Amino acid sequence: MAQSDRLGSAIDGTNLGFGAGVVVDKSILRDVAEAAGVSLRTASRVLNExxxxxxxxRARVQQVMRDLKYTPDSMARSLRAGTDTAVAMVVESIADPFFSxxxxxVERAPSNSGKSVLVASTHGDAARERDVVEQMLSRRVSGMLLxxxxxxxxxxxTDTPLVLVDRAAPGLDADVVGIDDEAATADAVDHLVEHGHRRIAYVSDHPLVPTSRARLAGYRRAMTAHGLDVDPPLVHxxxxxxxSAAEATRNLLSTNAPPTALLSAATRCSLGVVPTLHALGRTDMALVCFGDFAMADLLQPGITxxxxxAEAVGAAAANRLAERIAHPGIPVSRLHVPVRLIPRGSGELRP
Structure with a gap:
């Protein structure tokens, strides 16, 4: 089974994270020694702690290594044979239930048997993402999920095999494994309309993320298809x-014409929406949440x-990465993992 290496400060460049017994190419280490004004032997001793x-x-040598962007992995590259036994996985946040x-x-996927999975979070920050990705690539991983x-x-x-998970990336021609977000959201709206709702509120997260844009488009498309107005105050x-999702829920309920149903289009939003509805005694409001989560089936009513x-997306992405590693020349593809709407009670409430 794969083991996860949850990278901390070493991956974001705040320290070098050197381990003992590192062996490096002397010609590369000589550059470090010369720049630091020390002997080759001293530079080697610093590297080996x-x-x-x-x-x-020690501080002077380590600073030179940072300045020259030398890490033990990149220095040892010329001595390595074959491919590393690790794959990298870079996600928005491992604290997010979906990504965790x-x-x-991915760790359990048979295609990763015997491999380590190096995991890092971007926290939605583009600059941090670039730093993390470059650090991961410097470790000469055999492939990356992003x-x-x-x-x-x-x-x-990069020549490193790459598969995008959950969403595509503008300017990057790579395999993508995710779902049809627009269609799935439209189906959720259809479900609420079938149960008599016309004022359906929408709560979601980052509007710039492709998945969020697609889900909002699905909401708008379905509302329009049913001849319903998309009332701006209903869209958060x-x-x-x-x-912030909890605050949006309170604001929706305090309007003169509150919605009769609510669609939460992200798991992190649902973790604010659901407790707020219960705290305010508004479990009579129809609710559909995007993404399953702990206790969703135990609440009263159960959450539709x-x-x-996420498990299916992760497994499919791991398999696609294994294919990409084994056959680098195969055509780029986009795979949509099937979704299903699970009715548990909250989404079947009528106005």
Whole structure:
């Protein structure tokens, strides 16, 4: 079974994370020694964490390594044969239930048997994403799974096999494994309309993320198809965390013409929406949540969800990456994992 290496400060460049016993190419290490004004032997001792090296000397050598962007992995590259046994996985946040479940699925995937899975979070920050990706690539991983942030990714040019998960990235021609977000959201709206609702509120997260844009488009398309107005006060598409989603829910309920149903289009939003409805005693409001989550089936009423199965996406992405590693020349593809709407009670309430 794969083991997960949850990278911390070493991956974002705040320290070098050197381990003992590192062997490097002497010609490369010589550059470091010369720039730091020390002998080749001293530079090697610093790299191997010899405690006898003076503190100021150690700091000077390590600073040169940072400045020259030398890491043990990149220095040892010329001595390595074959491909590393690790794959990288870069997601928005491993604290997000969707991505944590996806990471678990990737780790369990048979295609990753015997491999380590190096995991890092971008927190939705494009600059951090670039730093993390470049650090991962410097470790000479055999492949990478990336849930990209918003924005252009034409900067990412690599021969390392790459598969995008959950969403595509502008400027990057790569395999994508996810779901049909627009169609899945439209189906959720259809379900609420079939149960008599016409004023359907919408709560979602980052409007710049491709999945969020697609879900909002699906909501608007379905509302229009049913001849329903998309009332701007009913749309809260900028709720990046549970607290902002909770505030949006309170605002929706306090309007003169509150909705009779609510669609939460992101798991992190649902973690704010659901407790707020219960706290306000408004469990009579119809609710459909995008993404299943813990306790959703135990609440009263049970929460109707669009199950976009992070586990299925993760497993499919791991398999596609294994194919890409084995056959680098295969055509780029986009795979949509099937979704299902699970009726549990909240989405079947009538106005």
């Amino acid at each position: 010899d405690p006898k090296v003076a503190v100021d000397t 479940a996806m990471v678990e699925a 849930a990209p942030t918003a924005g252009d990714h034409s900067w990412l040019r 598409a900028e709720c990046p965390d549970p607290s 969800v669009v199950d976009h199965s």
